[in-house]
Amino acid sequence: MLNQEFPPLSDEVRVYRAIIRRNGWIDPETNDVTYxxxxxxxxxxxxxxxxxxxxxxxxxxxxxxxxxIEIQVKDIRALGLDVVQDSQTHLSIIGIQPDPQIAxxxxxxxxxxxxxx
Amino acid sequence: xxxxxxxxxxxxxxxxxxxxxxxxxxxxxxxxASPSMPSVVSNSSNINSSYQITKQxxxxxxxxxxxxxxxxxxxxxxxxxxxxxSLELLQEIExxxxxxxxxxxxxxxxxxxxxxxxxxRRTKNEVIVFIPSKKDENISLYIGNxxxxxxxxxxxxxxxxxxxxxxxLYQ
Numbered sequence: 001m002l003n004q005e006f007p008p009l010s011d012e013v014r015v016y017r018a019i020i021r022r023n024g025w026i027d028p029e030t031n032d033v034t035y036x037x038x039x040x041x042x043x044x045x046x047x048x049x050x051x052x053x054x055x056x057x058x059x060x061x062x063x064x065x066x067x068x069i070e071i072q073v074k075d076i077r078a079l080g081l082d083v084v085q086d087s088q089t090h091l092s093i094i095g096i097q098p099d100p101q102i103a104x105x106x107x108x109x110x111x112x113x114x115x116x117x
Numbered sequence: 118x119x120x121x122x123x124x125x126x127x128x129x130x131x132x133x134x135x136x137x138x139x140x141x142x143x144x145x146x147x148x149x150a151s152p153s154m155p156s157v158v159s160n161s162s163n164i165n166s167s168y169q170i171t172k173q174x175x176x177x178x179x180x181x182x183x184x185x186x187x188x189x190x191x192x193x194x195x196x197x198x199x200x201x202x203s204l205e206l207l208q209e210i211e212x213x214x215x216x217x218x219x220x221x222x223x224x225x226x227x228x229x230x231x232x233x234x235x236x237x238r239r240t241k242n243e244v245i246v247f248i249p250s251k252k253d254e255n256i257s258l259y260i261g262n263x264x265x266x267x268x269x270x271x272x273x274x275x276x277x278x279x280x281x282x283x284x285x286l287y288q
Contacts, residue, residue, distance in 0.1 A: 015140070020190050023178045024224025030238060036224040041191065043228045063189070078191045101259070108243065108261055 191227025
């Protein structure tokens with residue numbers, strides 16, 4: 001649900017995904033971001049239907065991170081998705097279909113637009 | 118103590134116990150290796166380095182620093198089933214593809230399953246094998262290509278299909 005407290009983000013805004021696994025989220029050959037960084041956890045109970053991102057690349061409290069991935073809001077919207085702010089520091093990528101194959105296709109497309117910072 | 122190299126010289130199969138990973142179950146994987154099987158410690162010229170590097174990358178996804186075996190994100194260590202199946206699959210692929218074994222890497226799923234990943238950086242094609250954490254769940258095989266936006270997903274693929282898809286990936 002949209003939090004009216006925060007205005008819509010402009011296309012130019014960059015958001016950040018914390019890298020919380022040491023291996024797998026980054027291609028060891030090229031340092032490119034992989035689908036794994038943007039894959040919904042559909043096996044969770046309840047299912048995860050959004051991807052958490054941050055306003056800035058600052059380590060969240062009580063979370064081990066291995067760096068940050070940057071992606072621009074306009075690249076997220078170009079895939080038919082959106083990103084909404086739900087707190088001062090936290091945002092959610094919304095609109096990913098909870099179908100395993102489509103979610104994976106979408107994760108790969110997001111990864112291609114993202115980069116390690 | 119016999120080493121793997123001395124076992125090769127004696128031309129006897131040896132039972133290799135890998136110290137890592139130590140699984141969620143606490144039991145190490147035991148793999149029965151024939152004298153011709155490439156070994157991490159052997160410097161024999163027939164080593165398939167892509168196979169060894171891919172296997173090493175698979176072992177590296179195990180994070181033993183978290184005592185509970187999981188954190189807020191999910192599993193920090195693969196399940197015993199996922200370990201065994203992943204290593205078996207890599208061995209099977211190596212058996213079929215031999216020196217053409219493609220260099221891949223691995224990802225730990227939040228469920229404790231394992232994803233085996235191969236990418237063709239030129240075509241942007243990508244093959245992913247999703248190995249579940251539990252035996253009663255399905256293995257799936259995905260091939261995706263960003264250039265024409267197409268992908269395909271198979272449930273419980275045969276090893277022959279997996280090898281065919283990997284061969285296609287690098288055409």
